[in-house]
Amino acid sequence: MKKRLTLKLIAKELDVSISTVSKALRDSAEISEDTRQKIKAFAKLYNYKPNNIALSLKNRKSKTIGVIIPEIVHHYFTTVISGIEQVANEKGYHVIICTSNNSFDKEVINMEILANGSTDGFILSVAKETQQKGDYHHLTEVIEQGMPLVMFDRVIEEINCDKVIIDDTLGAKKAVQHLVNLGCKKIGLISTIDYVSVGKLRTQGYLEALSENNLELNESLILKVDDFDQSEEEISRFLSDKSMDAVFAVNEHFAIYAIKAFKEQGLDVPKDVSVIAFTDGELSKRFIPSLTTINQHGEEMGAQAARLLIKKLENDDSEDEPFETIIIETGLVERNSTKR
Amino acid sequence: MKKRLTLKLIAKELDVSISTVSKALRDSAEISEDTRQKIKAFAKLYNYKPNNIALSLKNRKSKTIGVIIPEIVHHYFTTVISGIEQVANEKGYHVIICTSNNSFDKEVINMEILANGSTDGFILSVAKETQQKGDYHHLTEVIEQGMPLVMFDRVIEEINCDKVIIDDTLGAKKAVQHLVNLGCKKIGLISTIDYVSVGKLRTQGYLEALSENNLELNESLILKVDDFDQSEEEISRFLSDKSMDAVFAVNEHFAIYAIKAFKEQGLDVPKDVSVIAFTDGELSKRFIPSLTTINQHGEEMGAQAARLLIKKLENDDSEDEPFETIIIETGLVERNSTKR
DNA sequence: TGTCAACACGAAAACGTTTTCGTGGTGGTC
DNA sequence: GACCACCACGAAAACGTTTTCGTGTTGACA
Structure with a gap:
């Protein structure tokens, strides 16, 4: 096991002081061309690398x-x-x-x-x-x-x-607006409970988009998922018998569960119902059908x-x-x- | 902006030496109960935390x-x-x-x-x-x-x-063996070129499984994807007119492209053809159909x-x-x- | 020959710790 | 009162750097 090379060791080996070594390596003008060359050559040969910890301590950063x-x-x-x-x-x-x-x-x-x-x-x-x-x-x-x-x-x-x-609010609005532009009238929301700030904000965007388009707010079309692990069943239950023509989900997973649920109901996405999701990930790209999403960059x-x-x-x-x-x-x- | 507290500052403030402070905080027996209490109280009050960098330098770890x-x-x-x-x-x-x-x-x-x-x-x-x-x-x-x-x-x-x-070899073998157990006879392989070691090893597992089951090796059923970005088309081309009854893909993505390609050919997965993948990720779980995989833990x-x-x-x-x-x-x- | 500048280098402090060793003071014992 | 042990603490080195300042040597110049 080779010892790590330090300034001190170089100094001893070359019979100069530590300061000289340090200065030479940093190309200080104080050091003569000769010594500088010598020291640099030695350092390079034995692959000297300064110790970051010592530097951090010294520089306080x-x-x-x-x-x-x-x-x-x-x-x-x-x-x-x-x-x-x-x-x-x-x-x-x-x-x-x-x-x-x-x-x-x-x-x-x-x-x-x-x-x-x-x-x-x-x-x-x-x-x-x-x-x-x-x-x-x-x-x-x-x-x-x-x-x-x-x-x-x-x-x-x-x-x-x-x-x-x-x-988040604007993004959600964009998503819902897109659905509206496609002619959707009965748009559901699958969100999370409100202490997760993104859930809250995206819900707000949903609400704003509705009101800007003079669509009536229907509380029964809004689901706030509490437990992630139970979300699949929750969503499936939520979507039954609601006859929506579109759903906005605040993340990919919820969107996919929604699509699954629709399929089980015999509905086709996107023919019968449109689904749009916040968050653009691997899943969105590869899923069949691939997901229309709001990309967070x-x-x-x-x-x-x-x-x-x-x-x-x-x-x-x-x-x-x-x-x-x-x-x-x-x-x-x-x-x-x-x-x- | 509060300065970070150091041993030196504590020492000065309490009018003792740095060593005393250090020892007191580390519960050294050398320090009298009194001073120890005093120092510890002070340190706690002002929320002293030792500097990791200095410790690293000192301890060389x-x-x-x-x-x-x-x-x-x-x-x-x-x-x-x-x-x-x-x-x-x-x-x-x-x-x-x-x-x-x-x-x-x-x-x-x-x-x-x-x-x-x-x-x-x-x-x-x-x-x-x-x-x-x-x-x-x-x-x-x-x-x-x-x-x-x-x-x-x-x-x-x-x-x-x-x-x-x-x-990897054994894992691949397990996958192929599973297909064989299901009754598949014409099993394709979608792998990567050989300098990626996992591609090589998994290919080997595929080969071993075939030979152990006395299935004939058919080179035309093996695809080694070179360019990831082109893989979707490559795979689609590869799968046309091969009439396989199963495919083993060395990762999720290839498997999904395979499923897509089969769908486009009017084949149903898993009814007409089985697909199994190495690597168990988010995609495998959520995809429809969800993927049978080899989990790498x-x-x-x-x-x-x-x-x-x-x-x-x-x-x-x-x-x-x-x-x-x-x-x-x-x-x-x-x-x-x-x-x- | 004496003065001074320039040059090339070294000593030491500093960053914040830990630890070894030394030391001044106290108390007890004979 | 002399000696010794022990207690409680401080000084200093060390980890590996950078940087300031000091200093010895050289050469030029008057």
């Missing part, structure tokens, strides 16, 4: 970004990460990813650990549990310590920081979040700069689950 | 595991990560994830960066490009420096380290990899310990794309 997401086994989040990574790497940062598993405690612990020097700033989508609890002390603490924080997707309004969101979101964070990190007097909220535009992806 | 995967937007890898995280967190480690995007250069760079102190060891699935190139210097270097390395999924035989794999794989790595990390004379290769058992998940 780690050049890494901490990302905390509710779960990693989730296509949308991975696209966001992908976007973060691209921008971060471009600018010489790297990325630590931790998952909270939607647990408040794990979110807190992860943030504390990463905040103790490992990370210069955070990009975060809060855990469901955190949203329910309404306890944000870990976020405010981090901010007070001067660590920039960027929230994305599931953000918390009360917290003062940069944010990247999509306009995860990569773009991650990229913007990373840009915001790095901007704060590299700006010394960022203290005074106001916080930004970037809104990512959603897009309608037309496929085969809605009629033409 | 970071208590973090570096994970490098080809791509994160890939369900299977996220399940592996999930498994790694669980075990790692249990044992007090955290996890840095980097993606190579299947690029050799990015893999090398990421390893070098993480190896410079950020990480105590690696869990890695190599990039496609690395497999093609056959250049493994970055791996051997890391190993020579005494950093434990565990490879999973896409492993490289020549490299001497712990490994966690699934028995990603979480289990990640968990085992993490256990192996941590074992090496915590064992001082691990140098002498032989390397292990753990084989994760694949499982057959029977769903609706194969007849009963």
